[in-house]
Each structure stands twice: as structure tokens, then as C-alpha cells.
Amino acid sequence: MRRLPPLAAVRAFEAAARNESFTAAAAELGLTQAAVSYQVKALEERLGAPLFVRERGRARLTPLGHRLLPTLSQAFDSIEAAFTTQREEDESLLTITTTHTFANTWLAWRLGAFQMAHPELAVRMSTSNDIVDLKAGDADIAIRAGPGHWPGLETHKLFESQFTPMASPECLAAEERKLGRKLQPSDMPTAHIINPGDDWWQQWFCDNGVAPDEKALRRPGIRLDNQANEGHAAMAGQGFALLTPFLWQGDVAAGRLVVPFPESISARGWAYWLVLPPERRMVPKVKRFREWLLAVMEEARQPALSDAAMEI
Amino acid sequence: MRRLPPLAAVRAFEAAARNESFTAAAAELGLTQAAVSYQVKALEERLGAPLFVRERGRARLTPLGHRLLPTLSQAFDSIEAAFTTQREEDESLLTITTTHTFANTWLAWRLGAFQMAHPELAVRMSTSNDIVDLKAGDADIAIRAGPGHWPGLETHKLFESQFTPMASPECLAAEERKLGRKLQPSDMPTAHIINPGDDWWQQWFCDNGVAPDEKALRRPGIRLDNQANEGHAAMAGQGFALLTPFLWQGDVAAGRLVVPFPESISARGWAYWLVLPPERRMVPKVKRFREWLLAVMEEARQPALSDAAMEI
DNA sequence: AAAGGGCATAAGCTGGGCTTATGTAAACGG
């Protein structure tokens, strides 16, 4: 339980003592000379002892005032330093939390460009799936997949979370060689699927009028925890994975992945979102990243999601 | 030029953070929970970053809040410590500034009794003649001789600054042996006076209808700077000195000094005064000393200044 | 003398910081 004098008075005294002038202190504090005089007097009355000797039109410290000054100055210095440090750190470090998938397949590849455009900003990206850390101040900005409503948070839709089977060209070729013809959606239940237990396969079958092979769906397969890993497995020829076209357009363009059914893209109703605390939306670093990401998205979305692009 | 957040908000935050509870902080600060909530929110808005995560009916610190807390706590601790130290020192140390004379002849002999009565108080007596040090807080109380008006200071008259010739019994006897009769005031101009240059001798001569011997007054003699020294010189048999009866009553009673003309006491219009800054009059240590001194004075004055006492 | 700079003081205003009252959500206890 603390017993402190009114801090406004202490502050006025400290400034006055440091400047050895009420007028100068007032200027420093953005007050009038009368205000400083008032506060100093109040503090002296509270202490029951004089802090200044008023003489010859100047105010000089009493021994008591002299003893108090250094401690108080230091205290205010450290308070100031604490907040300054915080502000500087906060201004110069942008922390983004995103899903493993988005980080791997998309953001990591372009964050460099943002960093180039804003060399004064240190950018830290961390991957996790907890949105609470935004409210807790662990990150400035989050990118998350979901239905899109987080209470008390501002969201911007980045792209629909669509999905369609993909595989490496070799894998597709092998499958078609086995069939002796071009692969059809209806062949998928018996094709080599990396993670057949994934619920989304069921939805994709349903969306595309394919009767799922119950037995096939209960095959063991591999759970890879996230789409990024499944995508990489697919590129490595491990089989088919349900992937989001937007995230893999680079790999598709480079021929590392193929999309056998560009017409058969399911949407899970989810999307990827940029999520941020609304009260921080105008903080410079947040504003810059938000604007940059939405611009890049806008630019990327047009060609990428068109059928033309998918059919490369 | 400092840039600090409002200190009331910082204080509220610090208390809330330390207690990990707004309600407890409010109790500590003597405010309502709403006030703390308001201030913390204001600080968070100012910083543009959350300091607490509100969850499950509790408030937990964010990492940022956690980083700020120790610095701020320390700062407030040291502010508190500065004022506490000052208060404790101030409460336990009574500083009295007095004249050399009064210190020597009177106060030093009785300060022990005051100290006995107030063992918790350390008493420091310093002798100097500057009254300014009271305003500068160098001393709590002053005892001074003078006409009695110090602007802005409270004064209590202790005793009139009367004076009359005194000498050692031997000295008086020698003088009377030389004369062959009892000493008369009119004999003084040619008697052995320690400091004949002292203006007060002139006044005493005048008050007692004695024609001063111009030549005698221009005798060299010894300037001893203060009455204490003159009194001691007189006791040592160096000659006659003009002394204040009140201050030497002990020595008169003990036979170390004699007062040849108890009826011929001059008053210089001055007095000895207890002087103190009115704003500190009720500070315990000041009040105690003031009351003690005035009581002792009252007690001492009655018998001491009566003619009976003087004629011992 | 006159001008200027510094602090004190009085009077009066104003909005920051408080209180009171109420809402909400979670934890608790029976």
C-alpha cells in the first residue's frame, strides 16, 4: 500500500527543480507559470517543509529539495524510458501470426517484398492457430482460415478457401497409364489419395456427383496436419491432395503440381482472412501491412483464379 | 523535455498490474473499480496496445504489460521512498539554530531535559546568526535576539534583553578595595571594563545618570564577539562585562558572577525570541519544542527576574 | 526611470477523473 504525494505536484516540482525556474518548468510541462507555482506550493504544504527558497527573483532549491530531486528525476526518466522503449519497439516491429499453410505456401514468398518496401520495419512472422494472441497483444496482425467472424476483430477477406485434387504430373500420368485414359472425377475414390480420411474429400465427391467408395475412404493414408505438408507430399509424388488453388498457383504454373479437374473446385464456405484489432487499424505499421496485403491480393486474385490460369 | 503518459493512468495501471486485479487496485488506491478500469483503458488507448487480456472474469497482463510493470513499480517505489525517507528524517530530527550566547549560557544546559522528555527525537543545535536558514529549511526553529519582527515568521518573546554590569566576586572586591568603599555606578567609567568600546556601555551610563569618561571609553579593551565569551571572561576575573541577568542567573547563584547594581538594569528594547515558520508550527517536533521552551521560560522567568533573585 | 523577467496570489472556469448505477460474463455453491 503506497503513500505518495499527488503525482502532478511531484512532476511540477521535479521540472521546476531541474530547471531551477518555475517559468521554464511551466514551458516544459506545457502549463503556465502560475500552475507550477501552485503545485509546488501544494507539495511544500503537504510535506510541511519548503522545497525552494524564493530570493532575488529566482527560486533556489533548499537542501531538502536538493536531496529529493535526483531520485525523482530518475524515477520519471525510467517511466519515460519504459514507454519510449515500448513505443519504439512497437513501431519498428511488425508481428504477424498466420497458419502454417498460408505462411509456407504464400506469405513467406512475398514477405520479402514488403520488407523491401519498408526497410525501417522489422517483420516477425510466427505460425500458430490461436486467435486469442491478437487480443493479448502477441501479434499485430493475424491471417486465419475460417468462416470469417471473430467478435471484436476487424476482418478482410483475402480469398475463398476452395479446394480441388492436385498431384504431381508424374503421379497423374501413372494414374492415367493404369486407366489407359484421361482421369475422371469418378476415378478419384480409387486413386491414390494421400489423406483419404479427410472430411473434405467427402464433400468434394458429393459436390462433383461421385459416389464415394466407403472402403477406400477408410484406407489408412497419412495425416499431415496441414495443407502445406499435403501439398509438398503431393509434389513429391505421394498421391492426390485436396488443395486450395490460390495457394499453389506458383507450383501449378511451374509444373510441379497439376490440376486434373479445373472445373471441379469445391468451396467449403470458408475463406482466408486478414484479422486485426480494430483499435490498432491506423497504427502505421498495421496500416501499411494491411494496405500492402490487400493490394497484392487484389492483383494476384484476378489472373490466378480465372479458368485460363488454372488450365496452364 | 519529457513525454509521459498521464501519471494517474500509469499509477492505476501499476497498481492493477501488481495486484492482477482492478478491484484490488481500486481498494489500494482508494478509488472505485470503475475508476481503475477507466484509467487503464485510457492508457491502453494512448499506447495503442492492450495491457491486459480480459478473460474469465479476471484481468491478466499482456506480455507488454508484463514488460512495463517492473520498471514502473520501481519508479513509484523510489518516489515513495524519497518522500518517506524525508518524512522520517524530518520527524525524528529537530534542528535548532540559535545564537552562540544563548546556546552557551542557557540552552545547552537544558536541552538535555528536552531530549529526556522526547527520547524519540534527535536534537541538533547549531549556532549561527542568519535567520534566512529557517526559510531555507536548514533549521526547524530559531532563537534570536532582536527587535522582534521577522516578516513571515512566527515569534514568541522569551525574555527582555536587559543588561547590567557583572564581574567575578574577586574583581569586584579588588575594585572596592582600590576605592576603599562600595562600588557605585558612577565609578564604572574608570573601572576595569572588558570591552569598553561596546555601544551598550554608553547606554547604560546614560540610563543610570553617569557621565561617561570619553577617554576611558576609547581604551582598547577586548572585543569578544559575543556575550557568552564576555561573560566567561568576566568570570575569569578579566573585568566588568555588560551581561543579561537572565542568561547568567546560574552563575550569579553559584557565586561565579556578582551583580553590583541590581537596580540599574538597562533594557535595549530588544529581546530574545523563539522564531519559527508559521506553517510548521503544528509539526509535532516543532510543537513539542515550542511548548517545552515556553513552559520552561515561564517557570524560569518568575523567580529569576525578581529583584529578590537578583540580590542573592 | 523605465523596462523586463521572475514568482506569488486571487478569482474564476473547466474538463479530467471520479462516482454511482447498471450490464455482462464466468465461477461457485447447493
Add this chain to the structure above:
DNA sequence: CCGTTTACATAAGCCCAGCTTATGCCCTTT
């Protein structure tokens, strides 16, 4: 499962601490 308790948020409104403005006085400077 429901009433009770506890904790924080929020709204509305009040009040006085802390400010400003205006003035005076004193000392120094020119």
C-alpha cells in the same frame, strides 16, 4: 440447474483539483 457471488465494462453525470487569466510586487538591467 439455478441462484449467488465476483469481476470487469460501460454510461451518465457530477465536482473539485488543477488549471488559466489577470495582477501585483520585487529585483535586476539598461
